[in-house]
Amino acid sequence: MQRRMRKIGVGATLAVAGVVAASALAPSANAAGKPSDDGAFAISKGFRKAVTLQGIKEHLVALDEIAGDGNRIAGSENYNKSVAYVQERLEAVGYDVDVQPFEFLYNADVTLPELERVSPSPMVFSEGSEFASMTYSGNGDVTAAVTVVGVGDASPGCEPADFAGFPAGHIAVIPRGGCTFFAKGSNAQAAGASAVVVYNHLDGMLNGTLGGPGVTIPVVGTTTQVGLELSQPSTTARVKVDRVNETRTTYNVIAETATGDPNNVVVVGAHLDSVVRGAGINDNGSGSATILEVAEVFAQQDREAKSKLRFAWWGAEELGLLGSRHYVANLSEEELAKIRLNLNFDMIGSPNYVRFVYDGDNSAFGTDVSAEGPAGSGAIEAVFHDYFAKAGMASAETPFSGRSDYGPFIGVGIPAGGLFTGAEGVKTAEQAAIFGGEAGVAYDVCYHQACDNLSNINMKGLDEMSDAVAHSVLTFANRDFAKAGLVDPAGPVSGTTTTTEGGGLHDDHDHEEETE
CATH class of the missing domain: 3.50.30.30 (Glucose Oxidase; domain 1)
Structure with missing residues (x-):
């Protein structure tokens, strides 16, 4: 049973439902199993141009200023300010915004832990x-x-x-x-x-x-x-840990387009919170700022949508995907059946970046490394690879691990996909030759560190990735799911580069529970 969401601020309450069945979706495929050019690249050109790096940077600056010398961890005053900022910007362009509260167990270092070898x-x-x-x-x-x-x-x-x-x-x-x-x-x-x-x-x-x-x-x-x-x-060692463990309230932010079929919903999500060590401007101000710019431009251009777009900024991702899990768990089966897909954008401005696309069809990594993508996830993957190919840019694949906010969606059979530019994984020589940057160095040396501030963003990479975000959002907004039985491309979907083991995945993200 869906719980009603408490609205914070001005505007009407929006009944935020879940969406789509796991019906397969995909671009049309040619005999080789690759997505054909259905004109989407040309159609999205104007929209991509309107979604500017300057607009995204404005949001990043705001989030960086909110954090100050601290952080934007869920349950904190700075996170609440981040929520208020997103809400205010959305309402200014006409969205009815819902802020969905949920309680969670807040757990973070009060003082920094210590570890030492005492002897020998x-x-x-x-x-x-x-x-x-x-x-x-x-x-x-x-x-x-x-x-x-x-x-x-x-x-x-x-x-x-x-x-x-x-x-x-x-x-x-x-x-x-x-x-x-x-x-x-x-x-x-x-x-x-x-x-x-x-x-x-x-x-x-x-x-x-x-x-x-x-x-x-x-x-x-x-x-x-x-x-x-x-x-x-x-060996004798010393281990010191001092963490707080208490129940707090935090929030998801939800807004959807006025137009579009309410029975065919595309959820576009990014997590808004940071870790306790810093401002979290790449992780994940980059994704949050980008989908905010996309949402604003969509409203300002007064675009019509065939599918309803539902934009979501998730809370407490860094503590275990808690916001997206809460959202999905509180949708009825009927509401879930309306969600056609989830697009997820978590870390898309890494300083030593690779243009990673989630391996939705498990063709690059397989289910021994990745979670199994529900039918249709390969179609989403194909849209991204197809876009990069038409833009003349290489793309690679990253395991579809379920360790970001698309995890709860694929867990209930909803197709998902998205982009990622790498975390603490190390760039290979092959990747450096193709994408630039420095081999043997982490994609993001400031991952989960205090230095993940505004200076940690690769603006060129973010510009490239945000165009892909804009293209994918408009492409799926223009899909009439009620009229077309879309299927995954025939055969594996792959990027224009070979995919190396690991694919830039942030294997040791704070919300990882399992060891493999």
């Missing part, structure tokens, strides 16, 4: 680059001997038997893999561990979540190197 050879590790406390970690300041668990196992620390003989009071050091971080932490706690360190098996820092409360001892994630340093024989 004392070593202090850097918070934010070498380690981070896990969301929903317990609190404590522990100095104790280290015991390593599960090295060489396929699922280290995933079973209580893995801790047989574990010395009570020791700090458990466990490799990533095989189960959720919560399972590792729970098993370690039950065995008498005083703290847990989980280290990565991929490049970069493990920045994870336990998924919810329940583990009362400190739990941190680290890089591979830190884990190996702490795994040395006769």
